[in-house]
Amino acid sequence: MPTTTDGLEDIVATRSRICDLDGKLGKLTYYGVDIHDLAQSSSFEETAYLLWHGVLPTRAQLDDLRLRLHAHRALPGQIIELMHLLPKTTTPMDVLRTSVSALSAFDKDLTDTSPQANHVRAERLTAVMPTIVTSWEHIRHGREPIMPLTDHDHATNFLYMLTGKLPDSYTAHVLDVALILHADHELNASTFAARVTAATLADMYAAIASAVGTLSGPLHGGANEQVIRMLLRIGEVSKAESYIKGALDRKDRIMGFGHRVYRTEDPRASHLREISQELGQRTGDSTWFEISQVVERIVKEQKGLYANVDFYSASVYYMLGIPVDLDTPIFACSRVAGWTAHVLEQYAHNRLIRPRADYKGPKNTSYVCLDQRA
Numbered sequence: 001m002p003t004t005t006d007g008l009e010d011i012v013a014t015r016s017r018i019c020d021l022d023g024k025l026g027k028l029t030y031y032g033v034d035i036h037d038l039a040q041s042s043s044f045e046e047t048a049y050l051l052w053h054g055v056l057p058t059r060a061q062l063d064d065l066r067l068r069l070h071a072h073r074a075l076p077g078q079i080i081e082l083m084h085l086l087p088k089t090t091t092p093m094d095v096l097r098t099s100v101s102a103l104s105a106f107d108k109d110l111t112d113t114s115p116q117a118n119h120v121r122a123e124r125l126t127a128v129m130p131t132i133v134t135s136w137e138h139i140r141h142g143r144e145p146i147m148p149l150t151d152h153d154h155a156t157n158f159l160y161m162l163t164g165k166l167p168d169s170y171t172a173h174v175l176d177v178a179l180i181l182h183a184d185h186e187l188n189a190s191t192f193a194a195r196v197t198a199a200t201l202a203d204m205y206a207a208i209a210s211a212v213g214t215l216s217g218p219l220h221g222g223a224n225e226q227v228i229r230m231l232l233r234i235g236e237v238s239k240a241e242s243y244i245k246g247a248l249d250r251k252d253r254i255m256g257f258g259h260r261v262y263r264t265e266d267p268r269a270s271h272l273r274e275i276s277q278e279l280g281q282r283t284g285d286s287t288w289f290e291i292s293q294v295v296e297r298i299v300k301e302q303k304g305l306y307a308n309v310d311f312y313s314a315s316v317y318y319m320l321g322i323p324v325d326l327d328t329p330i331f332a333c334s335r336v337a338g339w340t341a342h343v344l345e346q347y348a349h350n351r352l353i354r355p356r357a358d359y360k361g362p363k364n365t366s367y368v369c370l371d372q373r374a
């Protein structure tokens with residue numbers, strides 16, 4: 001049996017054309033396009049098109065995609081009914097996973113597994129996930145969900161469905177950039193889970209439900225919610241240093257730091273840090289940015305760890321007024337573009353993913369009948 005690597009570290013498990021990640025240089029590209037250029041100049045919809053088609057769209061192609069996404073935003077009424085049956089304490093990520101799974105029941109063409117049908121599913125899932133997340137926010141607080149807009153971009157529509165008001169252009173821009181930055185990241189745990197599921201030729205809903213479940217854990221996408229909970233516990237800039245030193249002394253893991261691949265700054269964190277600072281200035285309350293800065297400095301000094309994408313996204317979402325347990329669902333609403341791109345790629349060049357385990361358990365154990373066991 002070849003040597004095993006815990007956590008599959010540095011194991012190259014597939015070929016992919018979608019996302020290139022250089023952990024030493026801190027360089028991230030989607031189909032060769034640098035994440036910095038996308039964050040600077042693209043939109044979430046254009047980035048999703050790039051992930052699904054491998055090229056940037058023409059204006060007409062982008063306009064067509066936007067229209068299709070608008071048309072797919074509404075949820076089947078039965079999914080809203082299903083949400084009403086869930087206990088109000090159900091976490092938004094669990095509701096998202098359950099609803100994505102249930103959506104397969106409303107796909108009239110489920111037996112059509114052609115690439116075209118799966119492309120439509122990728123667009124549908126991407127269009128509808130913000131409606132699931134924001135509907136649950138209203139339902140759990142005893143309110144009626146707000147119907148999606150039939151125009152406006154993805155970020156604006158999300159914030160509208162969440163608050164019932166059209167956001168100002170800066171707020172919508174910030175969420176749009178955050179969605180671009182989270183859209184794909186090579187073979188991260190949730191994308192791997194989606195590909196493993198797709199490789200059995202299970203349908204796209206099953207693959208995305210696997211991915212949502214995998215993203216929810218605090219060592220992966222769930223870290224952003226834990227980061228803001230930590231910042232809120234710290235509460236004041238003057239308490240940040242002693243809080244974080246105490247946590248490090250206790251050998252706690254500091255959420256939002258460290259990465260399996262990056263050995264330098266996560267290129268997405270640089271954008272989110274800048275946005276966090278600017279939001280602090282615009283809102284007149286830089287507390288969350290300043291606490292984050294102290295935490296970042298001490299974790300870097302004492303552990304040599306860099307902030308990852310989840311660290312500054314936490315204060316950004318908080319300053320946008322987003323409820324803390326919607327942080328990871330927002331991540332999912334972006335990453336679904338990457339997940340579905342990887343599922344399409346998996347279907348196109350499929351082989352079952354089935355590694356081996358190096359067995360370490362007992363051998364030749366005799367079977368003792370139940371009534372003879374002590």
Ligand SMILES: CC(=O)SCCNC(=O)CCNC(=O)[C@H](O)C(C)(C)COP(=O)(O)OP(=O)(O)OC[C@H]1O[C@@H](n2cnc3c(N)ncnc32)[C@H](O)[C@@H]1OP(=O)(O)O
Nearest residue numbers: 218219220221223252253254255256257258259260308310
């Ligand atoms: C979108 C994303 O998924 S980005 C990642 C989001 N997750 C987090 O922010 C959670 C906090 N970070 C972590 O737990 C880790 O850095 C991970 C899971 C992201 C990567 O972990 P791995 O590559 O498996 O590293 P591993 O868990 O083996 O840690 C290596 C060492 O660094 C330490 N370490 C790693 N991250 C942290 C952290 N955030 N805080 C404190 N110590 C840490 C570990 O305790 C371990 O130390 P040890 O060797 O003395 O036991």
Ligand SMILES: O=C([O-])CC(=O)C(=O)O
Nearest residue numbers: 184185187188189260309
């Ligand atoms: O790549 C990873 O392991 C985690 C990550 O940063 C992401 O999924 O965005």
